[in-house]
Amino acid sequence: MILEAAVLNVKPGQEGVFERAMRAAKPLIAATPGFIGIEVRRCLERPNAYLLLVRWEKLEDHTVGFRQSGRYQKWREALHHFYEPFPVVEHYEESFLGE
Amino acid sequence: MILEAAVLNVKPGQEGVFERAMRAAKPLIAATPGFIGIEVRRCLERPNAYLLLVRWEKLEDHTVGFRQSGRYQKWREALHHFYEPFPVVEHYEESFLGE
DSSP, X not given: OEEEXXXXXXXXXXXXXXXXXXXXXXXXXXXSTTEEEEEEEEESSSTTEEXXXXXXXXXXXXXXXXXXXXXXXXXXXXXXXXXXXXXXOEEEEEEXXXX | OEEEEEEEEBOTTOHXXXXXHHHHHHHHHHTXXXXXXXXXXXXXXXXXXXXXXXXXXXXXXXXXXXXXXXXXXXXXXXXXXXXSSOXXXXXXXXXXXXX
């Protein structure tokens, strides 16, 4: 399993609209083969920041399977205009501490 | 549940020593009341970076219960010298998307 992670900085004042747009867009990413699960968590210290965590079976399920799909074009249109600056997305291995 | 999250940038070349030190230090944090679980995941794009995720029952279990304990002093001595720059640690609510 690979974990995609990014801190999403949402333009201040747009948090409520962003959360509704993310809820509506979730099926676009969830329909991707290899998708396991998504969490979007609001930050306590910076209320316009969110932690995006997406679990994938393997890296290419995200980088190829999702990003080269038509669903990703819709995801971008629905969500990317909320972010400033645009987030850095990285991927992480399984925890070396185990469960 | 509250999620503590930080990207740990480990001094290049010290990754193996860091992973052993983190394994040895895990019981220091795990003994804290309110501790639920810890993951430390290595980054695919930047192999000297790790994502630390710690689940706590509530914020104060981390900020007071752990950070004001003697075990935190040992944790700092065991781990903080690996990090450059020193990580920004933030806390996140439950996912608004549910499970």
